[in-house]
Amino acid sequence: MSRDLSGAREVLDGDDVARALTRIAHEVVERNKGAADLVLLGIPKRGVPLAYRLAERISAVEGTEVPVGALDVTMYRDDLRLRPARALEHTDIPPGGIDDRIVVLVDDVLFSGRTIRAALTALEDIGRPRAVRLVVLVDRGHRQLPIRADHVGKNIPTSLVESVKVRLAETDGHDGVLLDKPAPQTTEVLP
Amino acid sequence: MTTTLITNARVLGGEAQDILIDDGVIVALGADAATHAIVANATTIDATGLIALPGLVDLHTHLREPGREDAETVETGTRAAARGGFTAVHAMANTDPVADTAGVVEQVWRLGREAGHADVRPVGAVTVGLRGERLAELGAMAESAAGVRVFSDDGVCVHDAMLMRRALEYVKAFDGVIAQHAQEPRLTEGAQMNEGELSGRLGLRGWPSVAEEAIVARDVLLAAHVGSRVHICHLSTKGSVEIVRLAKERGLPVTAEVTPHHLLLTDELVAGYDPRYKVNPPLRSAADVAALREALADGTIDIVATDHAPHPVEAKDCEWDVAAFGMLGLETALSVVQHTMVDTGLLDWAGVADRMSFAPARIGRSDTGGQPHGRPIAAGEPANLTLVDPSTTTTIDPSASASLSRNTPYEGMKLPGTVVATFLRGRLTHDTTGGHA
Amino acid sequence: MIRHLLSAGDLSLDDATLVLDTADEMARLTEGRAVKKLPTLRGRTVVNLFFEDSTRTRTSFELAAKRLSADVINFSAKGSSLSKGESLKDTALTLEAMGADGVVVRHSASGAPYRLATSGWINACVVNAGDGTHEHPTQALLDAFTMRRHLGELAGKQIVIVGDVLHSRVARSNVLLLATLGAKVTLVAPPTLLPNGVEHWPCATSYDLDDALTGADAVMMLRVQKERMNAAFFPSAREYSRRYGLDARRQALMPPEALVLHPGPMNRGMEITADVADSARSVIVEQVTNGVYVRMAVLYLMLAGNATTEEAA
Numbered sequence: 001m002s003r004d005l006s007g008a009r010e011v012l013d014g015d016d017v018a019r020a021l022t023r024i025a026h027e028v029v030e031r032n033k034g035a036a037d038l039v040l041l042g043i044p045k046r047g048v049p050l051a052y053r054l055a056e057r058i059s060a061v062e063g064t065e066v067p068v069g070a071l072d073v074t075m076y077r078d079d080l081r082l083r084p085a086r087a088l089e090h091t092d093i094p095p096g097g098i099d100d101r102i103v104v105l106v107d108d109v110l111f112s113g114r115t116i117r118a119a120l121t122a123l124e125d126i127g128r129p130r131a132v133r134l135v136v137l138v139d140r141g142h143r144q145l146p147i148r149a150d151h152v153g154k155n156i157p158t159s160l161v162e163s164v165k166v167r168l169a170e171t172d173g174h175d176g177v178l179l180d181k182p183a184p185q186t187t188e189v190l191p
Numbered sequence: 192m193t194t195t196l197i198t199n200a201r202v203l204g205g206e207a208q209d210i211l212i213d214d215g216v217i218v219a220l221g222a223d224a225a226t227h228a229i230v231a232n233a234t235t236i237d238a239t240g241l242i243a244l245p246g247l248v249d250l251h252t253h254l255r256e257p258g259r260e261d262a263e264t265v266e267t268g269t270r271a272a273a274r275g276g277f278t279a280v281h282a283m284a285n286t287d288p289v290a291d292t293a294g295v296v297e298q299v300w301r302l303g304r305e306a307g308h309a310d311v312r313p314v315g316a317v318t319v320g321l322r323g324e325r326l327a328e329l330g331a332m333a334e335s336a337a338g339v340r341v342f343s344d345d346g347v348c349v350h351d352a353m354l355m356r357r358a359l360e361y362v363k364a365f366d367g368v369i370a371q372h373a374q375e376p377r378l379t380e381g382a383q384m385n386e387g388e389l390s391g392r393l394g395l396r397g398w399p400s401v402a403e404e405a406i407v408a409r410d411v412l413l414a415a416h417v418g419s420r421v422h423i424c425h426l427s428t429k430g431s432v433e434i435v436r437l438a439k440e441r442g443l444p445v446t447a448e449v450t451p452h453h454l455l456l457t458d459e460l461v462a463g464y465d466p467r468y469k470v471n472p473p474l475r476s477a478a479d480v481a482a483l484r485e486a487l488a489d490g491t492i493d494i495v496a497t498d499h500a501p502h503p504v505e506a507k508d509c510e511w512d513v514a515a516f517g518m519l520g521l522e523t524a525l526s527v528v529q530h531t532m533v534d535t536g537l538l539d540w541a542g543v544a545d546r547m548s549f550a551p552a553r554i555g556r557s558d559t560g561g562q563p564h565g566r567p568i569a570a571g572e573p574a575n576l577t578l579v580d581p582s583t584t585t586t587i588d589p590s591a592s593a594s595l596s597r598n599t600p601y602e603g604m605k606l607p608g609t610v611v612a613t614f615l616r617g618r619l620t621h622d623t624t625g626g627h628a
Numbered sequence: 629m630i631r632h633l634l635s636a637g638d639l640s641l642d643d644a645t646l647v648l649d650t651a652d653e654m655a656r657l658t659e660g661r662a663v664k665k666l667p668t669l670r671g672r673t674v675v676n677l678f679f680e681d682s683t684r685t686r687t688s689f690e691l692a693a694k695r696l697s698a699d700v701i702n703f704s705a706k707g708s709s710l711s712k713g714e715s716l717k718d719t720a721l722t723l724e725a726m727g728a729d730g731v732v733v734r735h736s737a738s739g740a741p742y743r744l745a746t747s748g749w750i751n752a753c754v755v756n757a758g759d760g761t762h763e764h765p766t767q768a769l770l771d772a773f774t775m776r777r778h779l780g781e782l783a784g785k786q787i788v789i790v791g792d793v794l795h796s797r798v799a800r801s802n803v804l805l806l807a808t809l810g811a812k813v814t815l816v817a818p819p820t821l822l823p824n825g826v827e828h829w830p831c832a833t834s835y836d837l838d839d840a841l842t843g844a845d846a847v848m849m850l851r852v853q854k855e856r857m858n859a860a861f862f863p864s865a866r867e868y869s870r871r872y873g874l875d876a877r878r879q880a881l882m883p884p885e886a887l888v889l890h891p892g893p894m895n896r897g898m899e900i901t902a903d904v905a906d907s908a909r910s911v912i913v914e915q916v917t918n919g920v921y922v923r924m925a926v927l928y929l930m931l932a933g934n935a936t937t938e939e940a941a
Binding site: 390 | 739740759797800823829
Binding site: 072075076080081082083084085086087088089090091092121124125126127 | 656928
């Protein structure tokens with residue numbers, strides 16, 4: 001364990017992240033009995049590079065290409081009116097679509113569950129998957145909806161005032177997960 | 192009649208002196224006033240720090256009665272005039288019915304007498320119904336009880352050159368004057384604001400300076416040709432100033448007026464599409480404003496006239512295109528003139544007295560006859576006086592206006608000077624002295 | 629993001645880019661999808677307030693609002709109190725009472741949307757859908773969006789706008805937006821149809837269409853009403869189209885990949901010949917499709933969030 005300059009505590013380092021993803025890749029394949037019909041959809045921002053990494057690992061294991069894409073849920077969020085309108089992230093559904101596929105949603109942190117709720121609604125408008133599964137790198141608890149992940153990189157018990165920051169090479173230059181206690185007066189905004 | 196002693200008033204901004212008024216006439220000034228036999232009976236008004244001006248005369252007022260009593264009546268309009276320091280106003284002819292007969296001008300004149308706040312001098316229409324087709328009965332209006340001397344189709348330009356020529360000629364018989372609303376109609380069809388960079392950007396139909404200047408140029412030449420005097424209403428452009436200046440250098444019989452708003456406001460105000468700034472002629476550029484101030488200072492422009500144009504709320508609380516043209520002006524005129532001309536050093540108070548009382552009365556021939564205005568402040572003259580406190584600053588509040596309308600462009604602006612009291616033939620028509628008395 | 633969209637000039641480079649990027653996403657999200665509707669503006673009410681007829685613009689806004697699940701109310705001049713002389717203010721108060729969140733307004737008076745937004749009559753966001761001869765900002769956005777899809781980023785691109793600039797709200801909005809995006813705009817028109825003061829606009833002007841077309845990346849033809857010749861803006865429709873119309877010969881003066889745009893409705897044979905309007909480089913039909921995406925983006929950005937909280941997230 002180490003601390004970065006801001007005082008945040010590193011709870012997963014780059015190697016931990018890599019090992020977790022490898023394990024999850026195996027779990028997904030095992031659960032699905034192979035890679036057939038899988039479609040991986042990352043939730044922007046950091047769910048998308050995670051989905052691509054998972055797809056690579058699954059392909060390496062199974063020897064077949066796994067369709068991977070991105071699903072932005074901004075327009076489906078239930079908290080849009082609590083903040084100014086936000087820029088949209090890319091949505092990129094693989095050419096084969098999602099009808100009758102096993103869709104694996106990939107996100108970095110599972111917290112209240114509202115993002116995943118929005119993602120499930122968004123999927124409805126795109127097609128009708130046979131099943132939807134959920135992969136997260138970190139589950140920090142404090143669910144507000146009856147949602148759980150099928151595959152978790154690491155469960156990190158947190159208090160509500162703490163924040164969990166996932167760092168990935170694609171978006172931040174390096175891999176790692178930080179747990180940060182913010183300055184006292186800062187209020188936590190749920191994701 | 193009452194006797195009043197005004198003490199320590201700076202007459203035309205000069206040395207402080209006393210003014211003794213009795214029976215509507217100035218009886219004595221200075222040392223003579225204090226020692227006069229009747230001074231013992233006088234009510235005293237302490238005018239220390241105040242400036243005494245001759246009662247102001249507005250050559251261009253819209254009182255809206257008859258026809259638009261929802262916007263203004265003779266009673267409310269003249270009350271506003273008194274508050275603005277005016278003792279006489281020339282009421283424009285574009286009423287409904289139009290003041291184009293002896294009957295209508297006498298009615299307006301009589302309403303003014305009944306109200307008693309300021310003398311109303313009706314302006315007669317030049318053409319029947321302001322339609323620019325045939326002359327109204329100018330002579331009948333001149334001979335009526337109203338004694339009309341100023342004729343104008345204001346709001347509309349007498350654009351037919353032949354008709355204008357005949358009007359100029361005809362009124363010579365009774366020493367009348369044609370007050371021209373200089374606006375070439377074809378160049379201003381649907382025009383909405385000063386034509387310039389801003390009109391192009393805002394997508395509002397442009398009102399080019401040349402539309403005014405072309406008529407001004409034509410009319411000074413026409414007046415010279417027939418040997419009549421012509422008066423140009425609400426001059427608004429630098430080019431018009433240059434034409435009038437040239438005409439005066441040649442000794443041509445032209446006089447001109449400028450409104451307070453054209454001395455202060457520019458077309459930049461239109462950028463927010465707020466119809467309070469919609470006026471005819473339109474607000475012009477800063478260069479025009481500078482030229483107008485300079486011309487008023489050097490006498491090229493003879494007078495300030497308010498073009499007080501009341502409109503009901505709904506005529507301004509709408510989109511720009513359909514909004515009415517015009518602004519209130521009577522109650523703020525002197526403050527705007529102090530702000531733009533006196534406080535800037537362009538004009539002294541004697542100059543203000545000339546531009547806002549002596550000269551307009553002379554042009555409108557209100558300086559003669561039974562109840563003259565614009566006379567010097569001197570013993571034996573009618574006691575038409577305005578006391579001004581130049582030291583105050585007031586934030587303009589439309590709801591405080593005596594006018595029935597609220598369309599002032601100065602809302603929220605801080606303007607200097609207050610009219611403390613107005614005397615019409617010795618009688619207070621406006622009085623905030625309270626503490627002074 | 630700005631609270632009202634009244635002028636294309638109110639959009640900063642960041643704002644304009646955000647709208648265009650968002651429109652890109654709207655296109656991706658609705659092109660070839662099972663359900664073209666998004667739930668984003670559920671429960672929000674958008675009023676199309678059209679004091680002037682424009683079926684195409686109204687339909688485009690209506691579709692955009694409906695794709696975002698907003699409730700849409702159409703107020704148009706025909707068959708409503710608008711044609712009976714109800715004032716802008718009374719109409720605005722009515723809309724406020726109905727709880728409109730967004731008002732899309734088309735009006736023949738320049739500045740009417742500005743009055744609606746600034747007079748204090750309503751709290752709703754106001755989108756200018758064309759006001760008099762002032763502006764039509766969403767048209768400029770859809771034009772920029774269409775050009776960007778074909779030409780890439782517009783910075784440095786040469787755009788020629790031809791026709792009745794004096795009376796064109798499309799031209800005004802395009803000049804302002806394209807200047808913000810860094811494009812080089814040249815207005816081409818007979819001198820009678822260029823506004824006074826155009827030399828202060830962020831663009832070049834020319835009376836010579838042939839000369840301006842050389843090296844152009846896109847040319848936008850403006851609608852010219854034939855009635856203008858009655859007010860002596862030009863001598864005849866024939867002379868106008870000969871001097872300022874886009875035909876195949878003139879199209880050949882442009883680089884082969886240069887685009888042809890027209891905000892519609894076109895006067896075929898007047899400002900543009902049929903063969904040019906229907907040519908492979910004409911994106912006129914695509915402009916209509918893109919109009920929906922751009923208007924979805926505008927409505928999303930103006931109505932989805934809470935405008936009262938400042939950018940904290």
